[in-house]
Each structure stands twice: as C-alpha cells, then as structure tokens.
Amino acid sequence: MDMLTVEDINVYYGAIHAIKGISLSVAKGGITTLIGSNGAGKSTTLHTISGLLKPKTGKITFEGQDITGKPAHKIVGMGLSQVPEGRHVFANMTVMENLDLGAYLRTDKEEINKDLTDVFTKFPRLLERKDQIAGTLSGGEQQMLAMGRALMSRPRLMLLDEPSMGLAPLLVQEIFNIIKEINDSGTTVLLVEQNARMALSIADKAYVLETGNITLEGTGKELLNSEAVQKAYLGG
Amino acid sequence: MESGFLHQLVQQLINGISLGSIYALIALGYTMIYGILKLINFAHGDIYMLGAYIGFVCTSILKLSFLPALIVSMIGAALAGMVIERVAYRPMRNAPRIAILITAIGVSFFLENVMILFASPQPRTFPAVFTATVYHVGAWVVNSQQIVILVSALVLMVALTYIVNQTRAGKAMRAVSFDADAARLMGIDIDSTISMTFALGSALAAAGGVLVGIYYNSIDPLMGMVPGIKAFVAAVLGGIGIIPGAMLGGIILGVVEALVSGFISSTFRDAAAFAILIIILLFKPQGLMGKNIREKV
Numbered sequence: 437m438d439m440l441t442v443e444d445i446n447v448y449y450g451a452i453h454a455i456k457g458i459s460l461s462v463a464k465g466g467i468t469t470l471i472g473s474n475g476a477g478k479s480t481t482l483h484t485i486s487g488l489l490k491p492k493t494g495k496i497t498f499e500g501q502d503i504t505g506k507p508a509h510k511i512v513g514m515g516l517s518q519v520p521e522g523r524h525v526f527a528n529m530t531v532m533e534n535l536d537l538g539a540y541l542r543t544d545k546e547e548i549n550k551d552l553t554d555v556f557t558k559f560p561r562l563l564e565r566k567d568q569i570a571g572t573l574s575g576g577e578q579q580m581l582a583m584g585r586a587l588m589s590r591p592r593l594m595l596l597d598e599p600s601m602g603l604a605p606l607l608v609q610e611i612f613n614i615i616k617e618i619n620d621s622g623t624t625v626l627l628v629e630q631n632a633r634m635a636l637s638i639a640d641k642a643y644v645l646e647t648g649n650i651t652l653e654g655t656g657k658e659l660l661n662s663e664a665v666q667k668a669y670l671g672g
Numbered sequence: 673m674e675s676g677f678l679h680q681l682v683q684q685l686i687n688g689i690s691l692g693s694i695y696a697l698i699a700l701g702y703t704m705i706y707g708i709l710k711l712i713n714f715a716h717g718d719i720y721m722l723g724a725y726i727g728f729v730c731t732s733i734l735k736l737s738f739l740p741a742l743i744v745s746m747i748g749a750a751l752a753g754m755v756i757e758r759v760a761y762r763p764m765r766n767a768p769r770i771a772i773l774i775t776a777i778g779v780s781f782f783l784e785n786v787m788i789l790f791a792s793p794q795p796r797t798f799p800a801v802f803t804a805t806v807y808h809v810g811a812w813v814v815n816s817q818q819i820v821i822l823v824s825a826l827v828l829m830v831a832l833t834y835i836v837n838q839t840r841a842g843k844a845m846r847a848v849s850f851d852a853d854a855a856r857l858m859g860i861d862i863d864s865t866i867s868m869t870f871a872l873g874s875a876l877a878a879a880g881g882v883l884v885g886i887y888y889n890s891i892d893p894l895m896g897m898v899p900g901i902k903a904f905v906a907a908v909l910g911g912i913g914i915i916p917g918a919m920l921g922g923i924i925l926g927v928v929e930a931l932v933s934g935f936i937s938s939t940f941r942d943a944a945a946f947a948i949l950i951i952i953l954l955f956k957p958q959g960l961m962g963k964n965i966r967e968k969v
Contacts, residue, residue, distance in 0.1 A: 540840070
C-alpha cells in the first residue's frame with residue numbers, strides 16, 4: 437500500500453521552474469530513496485511534501501488524505517516529519533530542549549517519555565550530552581539530534597534530507613545503520629541522498645531525479661546495477 | 673567635596689536605574705520583535721504612547737487604581753500590537769526588508785496622528801495615582817514612584833523571562849526566532865507565534881508608558897518618539913534579539929543618562945544615548961551580550 441503519493445507536482449521559486457511534473461510513491465513500511473546531483477530538486481521535493489513549499493499544480497496524498505498546500509505545522513501533526521538538510525538543530529538551545537520541541541504538538545506525557553527513552557537508546561551520545569548546547573555538538577551528533585528530534589513527533593513517515601552530508605565515512609555508516617533501525621521499528625522512510633551507493637544499498641524503492649524530472653526508477657538493487665546510474669552517480 | 677561627589681553619584685544611580693528600567697521594558701519589545709521578524713518596529717515607541725493614554729483614561733476617567741489601570745493598558749496595547757502585525761506587517765512578510773521598515777515608519781505616523789486627532793496634540797496631566805512620598809535613605813532621596821517603577825519593571829521582566837524560557841509558547845518563540853523553517857517542521861504555527869510576540873512586546877511597552885506617565889505626570893501623542901529611539905539604542909547596546917541584553921542595555925542607558933544629567937548637563941542627556949549607539953556600533957556591533965554562534969555544517 438502506498439503511504440504517500442506525489443502526483444505530477446510543479447514547483448517554482450519565483451520564475452524558476454524547479455520541479456517539472458514529478459510523480460512518485462512511497463510504500464508503507466519501506467525505505468524509498470530519491471537520488472540525484474546537486475540542484476536536481478531533491479530538497480525541493482521534500483520541502484513540498486512537508487509543506488514548507490507549495491506546489492503550483494499537482495497533488496500530494498498522505499495516508500489517503502490530500503495534504504497539498506497544507507501548512508507545514510499541520511502536516512507534522514498528521515504523522516509526517518522531516519529531518520532537514522544541514523540538520524537545522526536549534527543551536528542556541530540544549531539537546532533536551534531540542535528534543536522537547538520535537539514533541540511540540542504532543543500532550544501525552546507518558547508516551548513522550550517513552551519515546552525519549554527510545555531516542556536515548558538509539559543515540560546514547562545524546563543522553564551523555566543532554567544538557568549541552570546543541571551548537572557545540574559535532575556534525576554527526578547534530579545529525580543524530582535532528583533525527584531524534586524528528587522521532588519525538590512519533591512520525592509514521594520520516595523524510596530525511598542528506599543525512600550523510602559532511603560526515604566522516606564511519607559516521608555515515610553509523611547514521612545509515614540507525615536509519616535502517618528506525619525503519620525496522622515501523623517508521624516508513626523517504627531518504628534523499630547524494631551518497632547514491634549508500635542510499636541505494638538500503639532502499640526498497642529508488643528514484644533518480646535530474647533537473648526537476650524523474651529519469652529512472654526501480655528497486656534499490658536494480659538501480660545499483662544499472663549502467664546509467666553507475667556512470668552518473670557511482671563513479672563508473 | 674569628595675563625599676559630595678559620592679553622594680551625587682549614588683543619587684544619580686538611583687534615578688538612572690528607575691529611568692533605565694523603563695527603557696528596558698520598551699527595549700524588550702524591540703528586541704523580541706527583531707528577534708522573530710528581523711524587523712525594527714519603528715511603531716514600538718507609539719505603542720508605548722498608546723499604553724500611556726490607555727492608562728490615562730483608566731486612571732483619570734474610569735478612576736481605576738494603579739494595578740488595574742496597568743493591566744488594562746497592557747491588554748489594550750497587546751491587542752493593538754496584534755492588530756498592527758496582522759494588518760500592516762503580515763501581508764509584507766515576504767516583501768523586501770526595506771519595504772517592511774517603511775511600513776513600520778508609516779504605522780508610527782499613523783498612530784501618532786490618530787492620537788492627535790482624537791486626544792488633541794496638547795499634553796495631558798497624568799493623575800497622581802500615588803501620593804508622592806519621599807523616603808530618605810541615609811543621605812539619599814528615593815520617592816515612591818521610583819520604587820513602584822522599579823518593582824513593576826522587575827516583576828514584568830521576571831515574568832517575561834519565565835514565559836520565554838519555561839512555557840510552551842516561549843519555547844515556540846525562541847524556536848521561531850532562531851530558525852523559522854525548522855520551527856515549522858516541529859509543528860509550530862509561525863503566524864500565531866509572531867502574533868504572541870507582538871502581544872507580549874506591546875504589553876511591556878504599554879507598562880513602560882503607564883510608568884512614565886506616573887513618573888513625569890505628563891503624556892502627549894508624540895511622547896513615544898524619543899524614548900522609542902532610546903529603547904532601540906538600549907536593545908542594540910545589549911545585543912538586538914537577546915532578551916537579557918535588552919534589560920541590561922536599558923539599565924545602562926538610564927544610568928549613563930542620569931550621570932550625564934547630574935554631572936555634566938541635562939542638555940547633553942540625549943547626546944549621551946546616541947554617543948553610546950555610535951560607540952557600540954564601532955567597537956562591538958553585536959552588542960554587549962551578543963555572541964556569534966557558529967553553525968556546524
């Protein structure tokens with residue numbers, strides 16, 4: 437069953453036509469990835485799904501409900517959470533305050549505490565640093581915080597934008613393991629990555645985005661073995 | 673001679689801190705609104721004027737006592753602030769910053785002239801809500817108004833600090849002013865958070881207006897212009913966008929003005945405020961409490 441469907445959306449930045457009629461779907465329970473080079477429109481696509489941007493035309497459906505053009509703060513409440521590119525943690529607040537804000541819309545104190553324990557189990561480093569100001573964390577720790585913060589809204593679908601950006605290879609591996617773990621515990625994932633090899637290796641379904649158009653789609657394995665993808669994104 | 677100097681110094685500190693706490697109240701609104709919208713709200717001084725007039729109506733016509741008048745004035749100004757934001761600033765949210773700045777100047781002129789139209793340009797005498805008792809503490813003089821001003825300002829600043837740091841709405845305000853898009857992704861409604869910020873900032877300015885009315889006994893439709901600019905200086909001095917900075921900046925500005933009036937001449941009082949602005953912009957443009965948080969990417 438498709439949890440999220442995007443049908444023929446067109447997105448503009450002023451006069452710039454950034455997304456040119458793309459359609460994609462995210463199956464419930466799996467990991468779907470969107471790969472492509474810089475400027476292909478990956479982040480724009482995610483921003484449009486999460487409501488930070490409005491499409492000019494097209495339709496976005498989440499769990500059967502039309503969410504096209506709905507404001508971002510309403511969409512979070514429906515169970516869709518985005519981890520933005522570049523982490524965007526609240527650098528002037530503590531780790532704990534960041535996690536609290538992740539649960540901003542929730543009032544179920546006990547369940548929030550349960551999720552907090554879960555987040556600290558997934559990211560023990562955040563527990564060690566819970567009273568530290570987020571701006572003083574390393575890049576990898578900030579990524580963990582951004583993911584933990586998104587988990588605090590207890591999303592059924594998590595959008596991840598370039599989680600590996602700027603991280604050392606060992607950390608990238610760690611972050612991807614955690615993404616798989618999050619997915620295994622029942623959260624559907626839509627992952628945007630420039631690190632195509634990593635993304636395709638964990639994805640059930642994958643799309644290739646080029647200058648605002650989807651040019652290829654298939655299972656992660658199919659695209660990993662596709663000649664076109666190997667040439668363009670996997671270095672031969 | 674020596675003891676005369678010391679005596680004068682302490683006396684001016686007393687005067688300066690009470691005046692400064694009013695600057696601080698106005699500066700808080702500037703800094704909060706700047707923090708969240710990156711807008712220098714030039715109409716903020718006029719909200720302070722509006723607050724003083726509401727306080728005047730409450731005390732002289734409705735015969736309310738100090739505390740109810742203060743509360744009504746704060747609520748009235750909060751509503752006015754929200755309406756101004758909704759009508760004048762929100763439609764400009766995505767406009768170039770200079771356009772919003774000009775809108776703010778327009779709102780300022782609008783409020784001043786509407787008040788001149790309805791309340792006449794003549795100054796009004798603010799009723800004495802307290803019998804002006806003068807206390808002698810050792811060789812120094814403190815009057816009851818100064819105590820009321822200081823206590824009210826302190827209570828309001830403590831309350832604001834609590835709201836901003838401890839409540840859900842306060843957390844939302846801090847999140848939006850740090851990173852609006854990230855805040856939206858947390859489920860925070862930007863529009864209502866901005867509205868809330870205007871309400872709080874305007875209420876504090878109104879409290880400043882009422883306190884000034886009590887202190888100087890006189891209010892007029894253009895009374896907001898100079899304190900408005902001075903509170904802006906105070907906000908910049910402390911570090912614009914930083915709440916404790918506005919409190920510190922306000923107190924310092926008040927003390928410096930009082931010292932200049934006391935030791936040099938009160939004609940140089942206003943010059944002192946602007947000299948501070950120039951010095952801070954030259955040597956520490958981020959303000960006394962401003963720091964650059966480096967973002968790791």
